[in-house]
Amino acid sequence: MSFLIDSSIMITSQILFFGFGWLFFMRQLFKDYEVRQYVVQVIFSVTFAFSCTMFELIIFEILGVLNSSSRYFHWKLNLCVILLILVFLVPFYIGYFIVSNIRLLHKQRLLFSCLLWLTFMYFFWKLGDPFPILSPKHGILSIEQLISRVGVIGVTLMALLSGFGAVNCPYTYMSYFLRNVTDVDILALERRLLQTMDMIISKKKRMAMTRRTMFQKGEVHNKPSGFWGMIKSITTSAPGSENLNLIQQEVDALEELSRQLFLETADLHATKATINIVFDRVGKTDPVTRGIEITVNYLGIQFDVKFWSQHISFILVGIIIVTSIRGLLITLTKFFYAISSSKSSNVIVLLLAQIMGMYFVSSVLLIRMSMPLEYRTIITEVLGELQFNFYHRWFDVIFLVSALSSILFLYLAHKQAPEKHMTP
Amino acid sequence: MASLDRVKVLVLGDSGVGKSSLVHLLCQNQVLGNPSWTVGCSVDVRVHDYKEGTPVEKTYYIELWDVGGSVGSASSVKSTRAVFYNSINGIILVHDLTNKKSSQNLYRWSSEALNKDLVPTGVLVTNGEYDQEQFAENQIPLLVIGTKLDQIHETKRHEVLTRTAFLAEDFNAEEINLDCTNPRYLAAGSSNAVKLSRFFDKVIEKRYSLRDSNQIPGFPDRKRFWGGTLKGLHYD
Numbered sequence: 328m329s330f331l332i333d334s335s336i337m338i339t340s341q342i343l344f345f346g347f348g349w350l351f352f353m354r355q356l357f358k359d360y361e362v363r364q365y366v367v368q369v370i371f372s373v374t375f376a377f378s379c380t381m382f383e384l385i386i387f388e389i390l391g392v393l394n395s396s397s398r399y400f401h402w403k404l405n406l407c408v409i410l411l412i413l414v415f416l417v418p419f420y421i422g423y424f425i426v427s428n429i430r431l432l433h434k435q436r437l438l439f440s441c442l443l444w445l446t447f448m449y450f451f452w453k454l455g456d457p458f459p460i461l462s463p464k465h466g467i468l469s470i471e472q473l474i475s476r477v478g479v480i481g482v483t484l485m486a487l488l489s490g491f492g493a494v495n496c497p498y499t500y501m502s503y504f505l506r507n508v509t510d511v512d513i514l515a516l517e518r519r520l521l522q523t524m525d526m527i528i529s530k531k532k533r534m535a536m537t538r539r540t541m542f543q544k545g546e547v548h549n550k551p552s553g554f555w556g557m558i559k560s561i562t563t564s565a566p567g568s569e570n571l572n573l574i575q576q577e578v579d580a581l582e583e584l585s586r587q588l589f590l591e592t593a594d595l596h597a598t599k600a601t602i603n604i605v606f607d608r609v610g611k612t613d614p615v616t617r618g619i620e621i622t623v624n625y626l627g628i629q630f631d632v633k634f635w636s637q638h639i640s641f642i643l644v645g646i647i648i649v650t651s652i653r654g655l656l657i658t659l660t661k662f663f664y665a666i667s668s669s670k671s672s673n674v675i676v677l678l679l680a681q682i683m684g685m686y687f688v689s690s691v692l693l694i695r696m697s698m699p700l701e702y703r704t705i706i707t708e709v710l711g712e713l714q715f716n717f718y719h720r721w722f723d724v725i726f727l728v729s730a731l732s733s734i735l736f737l738y739l740a741h742k743q744a745p746e747k748h749m750t751p
Numbered sequence: 752m753a754s755l756d757r758v759k760v761l762v763l764g765d766s767g768v769g770k771s772s773l774v775h776l777l778c779q780n781q782v783l784g785n786p787s788w789t790v791g792c793s794v795d796v797r798v799h800d801y802k803e804g805t806p807v808e809k810t811y812y813i814e815l816w817d818v819g820g821s822v823g824s825a826s827s828v829k830s831t832r833a834v835f836y837n838s839i840n841g842i843i844l845v846h847d848l849t850n851k852k853s854s855q856n857l858y859r860w861s862s863e864a865l866n867k868d869l870v871p872t873g874v875l876v877t878n879g880e881y882d883q884e885q886f887a888e889n890q891i892p893l894l895v896i897g898t899k900l901d902q903i904h905e906t907k908r909h910e911v912l913t914r915t916a917f918l919a920e921d922f923n924a925e926e927i928n929l930d931c932t933n934p935r936y937l938a939a940g941s942s943n944a945v946k947l948s949r950f951f952d953k954v955i956e957k958r959y960s961l962r963d964s965n966q967i968p969g970f971p972d973r974k975r976f977w978g979g980t981l982k983g984l985h986y987d
Contacts, residue, residue: 517834524794524835531796532755532812535778539798582793589791589831596827 333397340383341376348375356676367673370412370420374680377409378687385691410473413684414451417677419444424673451476474688478718481689484682486722490729498737513595520588527581534574541568692718755798757812758958759838760951763860764845765853766821769898772931773845774815777947782932789819792835799951811955815843822859829863836864841892841954846918848897848911848928854918857895861922865889892957893924894950901930925950 349372357368384402387393422443426436454476692715707715762770771793775783778795797813818835820828842864846854897915912928919926927943929936937944 520791520834524792528794528796528814531778531794532757535796535798535812538779585792586790592834593828593831596830599827 329394330397330400333393334401336393337380337383337401341380344376344379344383345372347379348372351375352676356679357672364424364673366420367424367676370417371676371680374409374412374417374684377405377412378684380405381409381687381691406474409684409688410477413477413681413688414448414473417681417684418447421674421677421681422447424677428671428674454479477685478689478692479721481685481687482693482718482722483725485686485689485693486725487729490726490731491733493726494730494733494737513592513599516588516592516595520585520592523581523585523588527578527585530574530578530581534571534578537571537574689718693722755810755812756959757814758840758951758954759814759816760841760843760954761836761839761864762815762817762843762845763857763864765847765850765856765860766819768845768847768850768853769931770817770819770845773843773896773898774817776931776934776937777815780934782934789817791819792832793817793819797951799948799955801952801955811951813951813954822856822863832863839864839891840958841894841950843894843896843950844922844924845896845898846915847899848915849899849902851914854897854915857918857922861893865891889923890957892950892953893922894947895919895922895924895926897926897928898931900928900936901933 349368352368352371380401384398384405387398419440423436423440426439426443762774764770769786771789772783772786774793774795775781778797794817795815797815799811799813801807801809801811816835816839818832820832842861844857844861846857895915895918897911903911915926915928925946927946929943935941937947
């Protein structure tokens with residue numbers, strides 16, 4: 328009986344998470360695009376729902392809610408489903424949508440997406456060989472095999488992102504402060520941009536006029552396309568055509584310049600906006616710190632350690648979970664806006680769903696470290712005999728590597744464009 | 752030859768609707784072979800004969816400014832784009848017939864471009880929603896173009912075209928629906944070509960105030976005016 332009640336609680340919460348994922352997808356990610364394939368939205372929401380359920384189960388573990396056997400059952404069930412989604416469903420659909428974007432392979436979409444999926448599975452399996460993840464007792468198609476590989480990818484991803492974020496964040500803020508952008512700079516850059524556009528326009532006017540006179544005289548302008556086209560154009564070319572090609576080359580160079588100027592202007596505007604935001608924020612602390620300050624100051628020194636440890640660990644784990652989910656969603660949204668277009672939006676959302684799922688699975692692996700001993704048992708039980716220490720060491724290694732390479736990368740990028748950072 | 756008069760027309764719309772293909776088709780009468788993302792703004796020039804076939808025929812340069820980007824960009828990107836919205840004489844609003852969101856976003860695009868003149872600091876204070884009054888007093892000629900017509904199935908065509916007719920009415924503009932990969936939609940003498948050259952003529956007139964000063968601007972005037980022009984055009 329209690330099992331039924333527990334299951335219904337779990338299912339209700341899963342439906343809630345599903346609804347939240349659906350809304351997030353519609354309102355945030357896809358607010359400028361039209362959802363033509365509802366499959367994508369469903370998959371994204373389902374991945375989100377099951378990922379959040381895992382965290383919910385951890386919290387229930389700490390709080391001692393629900394029957395322990397039903398908790399164990401739901402853990403196993405949840406894990407199976409999420410592994411199925413991450414290893415079978417999402418990669419297949421990613422392959423399917425990539426293939427449907429390519430016009431040539433349109434007719435045999437299913438065949439090619441199956442091929443892609445098989446390639447993915449092959450590399451996925453090969454990934455686990457060099458790592459000492461498992462004890463050799465287990466069979467080949469067990470949960471432990473799958474989750475160990477998913478865990479490796481997810482942990483690598485998390486470490487890469489954390490390393491890069493740890494280095495990039497202070498760097499960007501520092502550079503914003505040091506640059507001290509004024510309105511005059513922005514106006515000067517905009518004027519240069521408009522001057523470049525004027526130059527492009529005058530050249531294009533010449534081209535348009537030349538083309539018109541050529542058309543009226545009956546000549547035809549052949550753009551040199553392909554190898555034979557270029558050879559033909561050397562031997563027989565009307566003077567009008569030659570002229571056009573020359574001007575076209577100049578125009579191409581100018582257009583490249585205008586693009587760069589546009590990007591620099593956008594960068595300056597962004598800097599100006601950020602400085603405003605950062606300066607407004609200085610002096611305020613976030614609510615958690617203030618809450619702790621108040622508690623410490625006003626509630627006295629009498630501290631029942633045993634009583635508080637459960638609650639503090641719950642709060643800590645909860646905070647870690649909530650901030651990492653929120654941070655991930657914000658980063659995903661920014662990333663999505665930056666690189667998606669109407670053609671590739673489906674593929675990118677599915678990739679993001681895949682990353683999100685793997686990230687959450689590996690968060691569960693890593694969060695085991697932050698939990699007190701008595702709560703770790705369930706994770707150890709469910710996930711089997713994984714070498715958890717390996718994951719922590721792997722995370723540290725990748726974090727260091729990522730941070731160092733980000734430093735190197737930013738240093739090189741900084742050297743390439745020193746004039747941007749010099750104040751006049 | 753470079754001393755012809757010029758007018759500036761903006762081409763606005765969501766990413767991927769086909770603005771670059773459209774501009775290429777309009778200016779070079781050729782289909783764009785390798786469309787790629789537009790970063791910043793790309794300009795092309797069309798040579799247009801104002802009042803073709805009449806004694807007052809004159810040639811003008813029409814600059815088509817194709818501004819890339821998405822209407823939901825950060826405000827810093829919008830402020831950067833705003834530098835292209837100076838002294839525009841006409842706006843072509845492009846939407847994708849297979850994508851309803853792109854049609855809805857046209858309201859926000861037109862607000863972004865038209866509001867540029869109202870706020871001197873270049874910062875947009877509206878939230879981009881449709882304002883009927885703003886379009887009523889708008890003096891800049893608008894044209895609505897729907898692309899990817901070939902991808903609409905025959906059965907759905909009527910429904911889509913009804914929707915776009917309402918859209919064009921909201922903007923108080925003409926509308927053209929075509930496929931940018933097929934030059935025959937803009938072949939000389941077709942109704943689309945007529946609408947297009949009518950639009951460009953209107954833009955030129957507004958810019959250079961070529962109307963007689965004794966004509967009262969308004970609907971009956973337009974009928975009388977265009978009735979005279981149509982006789983001059985050739986039909987095959």
